[in-house]
Amino acid sequence: MSQGEARADALPPDQAQGLRKPRMKPVRVIAVSGGKGGVGKTSVSVNLAVALADAGRQVMLLDADLGLANVDVLLGLSPRFTLADVIEGRCTLEDTILEGPHGLAVVPASSGKRAMAELSAPEQVGLIRAFSELERDIDVMVVDTAAGIHDSVLTFAQAAQDVILVVCNEPASITDAYALIKVLSRERGVNRVHIIANMVRSPAEGRELFDKLSRVTDRFLDVTVSLLGIIPHDEWLRRSIQRQQAVVEAFPACPSAHALRGIARRIDQWSAPTGPRGPVEFFVERLVAPPEAHV
Numbered sequence: 001m002s003q004g005e006a007r008a009d010a011l012p013p014d015q016a017q018g019l020r021k022p023r024m025k026p027v028r029v030i031a032v033s034g035g036k037g038g039v040g041k042t043s044v045s046v047n048l049a050v051a052l053a054d055a056g057r058q059v060m061l062l063d064a065d066l067g068l069a070n071v072d073v074l075l076g077l078s079p080r081f082t083l084a085d086v087i088e089g090r091c092t093l094e095d096t097i098l099e100g101p102h103g104l105a106v107v108p109a110s111s112g113k114r115a116m117a118e119l120s121a122p123e124q125v126g127l128i129r130a131f132s133e134l135e136r137d138i139d140v141m142v143v144d145t146a147a148g149i150h151d152s153v154l155t156f157a158q159a160a161q162d163v164i165l166v167v168c169n170e171p172a173s174i175t176d177a178y179a180l181i182k183v184l185s186r187e188r189g190v191n192r193v194h195i196i197a198n199m200v201r202s203p204a205e206g207r208e209l210f211d212k213l214s215r216v217t218d219r220f221l222d223v224t225v226s227l228l229g230i231i232p233h234d235e236w237l238r239r240s241i242q243r244q245q246a247v248v249e250a251f252p253a254c255p256s257a258h259a260l261r262g263i264a265r266r267i268d269q270w271s272a273p274t275g276p277r278g279p280v281e282f283f284v285e286r287l288v289a290p291p292e293a294h295v
Contacts, residue, residue, distance in 0.1 A: 026273045027138045027283040031064075031160035033145040033153055034167070035176025040198045041166045043241065044231070044260070045144035046074050050246040051264035052140055053102035060097075060105040060141040064156045067117025069109035071144055075100050076244035077108070084110040086130065087123065093130045101249055105136065117146075124155045125280055132285050140267075141282060148176070149183045158188040159280045161273045164228060168199045169209045178216055185223045189278060194228040196263065206230030229263035231256055 032048070034041040042065070049061040063071035063083075072079050077098045081091045098106040110116055119127070131141075143160055145153045157163045163184065167177045177195075184190035195213060197206035210227040217225050236254035240247035248257045276287045 024135070024137065024283075024286045025139075026286045027060075027141055028162070028270065028273055029141045029143060029160040029282045030162045030164060030267065031143045031145055031157040032164045032166065033157060033180065034147045034165060034173075035149075035178070035180040036173055037147040039147070039166045039168045039173050040231075041147060042070060042074060042144050043237065043247075044164075044166050044196060044198060045142050046071060047246045047248050047257075047260040048264050048267065049104055049140075049142040050101050051248045051261050052142075052268060053100075053104040054248070055264065055268060057139040057268065058103070058105075058137050060107065060136070060138050061100070062107045062141060062143045063109040064143050064152065065146040066109050066119060066152055067111070067113060068146065069111045071106060072098065072108040074241060074244060075106065075246070077106060079108040082108045082110040083127065084113050084116050087116070087119070087127070092133075094134060101246065105138070117150075117152075119152060121151060121155065124152055128155070128159045128280060128282055129284075131282050138283075143282075149180055153180070154184060154188050155280065157184055157190060158278060159282050161277070162194060162270070163190055163192070164194045164196055166196045166198050167209060167213060169197070169205055174209070174213055177213060181217055181223055181225070182221055185221050191222065192224045192226075194226055196228050197230045199233045200230060201233055203230050228266065229259060231259045231263075 032041055032045040049059050053059040061071060063069045079098055081096045083096060085091045086093050086096060096107055098108060100106045143156050145156045165177050167173050181193055195210055197209045200206040200209060214225050217223050232255045234254055234256035236251040237247045237256040240250040243250055248260055251257055273287055276284050
């Protein structure tokens with residue numbers, strides 16, 4: 001028994017209750033990224049988060065595209081505070097959280113602030129560790145990273161349990177996706193990546209896109225890549241963006257919404273994390289709690 005627990009046991013029940021913080025369950029953290037901009041990464045992040053929340057999960061969506069954030073715009077939200085205010089000491093992380101559809105908790109970042117896009121490595125790690133201060137019950141956190149191979153992308157992906165890479169059928173998208181996988185593998189020890197083929201004209205085109213990418217990763221990298229899902233090119237998705245709503249909410253019967261909900265169902269079947277994987281990780285304290293806390 002620790003000294004703190006002994007003190008709590010010596011107090012009346014009502015006071016002891018206040019000293020014992022409830023142990024929080026582990027959080028599955030999923031980073032969604034792309035080798036280049038314009039592949040639909042943020043739209044995928046938003047829709048997966050909304051679909052998981054609609055399925056009854058307690059979901060947090062972190063906008064980690066720190067200098068060009070737009071998750072709040074896609075959901076029609078108006079933040080009072082953002083992660084820039086947290087970094088500058090004007091508010092706590094809890095103060096930034098907005099409520100989205102189905103109780104989705106949204107952590108907004110700022111747009112057009114160069115200093116946020118250029119956070120130092122210690123500042124990035126400090127931001128990740130700040131999430132350990134949250135006392136919310138969370139099942140899943142979706143992290144919408146920036147595109148490319150910037151340090152912040154690598155750090156946020158490394159701090160997640162799973163990495164999803166959104167790719168479209170353009171040579172630059174495939175080439176840049178391979179580059180990101182290579183850097184994540186060789187510099188950050190990420191050895192498993194899930195691929196979403198986005199904006200394709202047919203399932204066959206999506207599988208062909210994945211095959212192109214997997215052939216080079218299998219040949220040159222020690223990484224397991226898997227096809228998580230295929231999202232068709234869909235005019236209804238563009239309309240939902242104009243309406244500042246997730247397509248799974250605005251047009252739930254359209255092809256892209258159907259595909260996104262299917263991907264969310266597959267993610268929902270993933271097993272809960274059982275322990276920390278590396279030196280930098282979101283909610284790491286919840287991963288090292290005693291087994292009885294993970295009920």
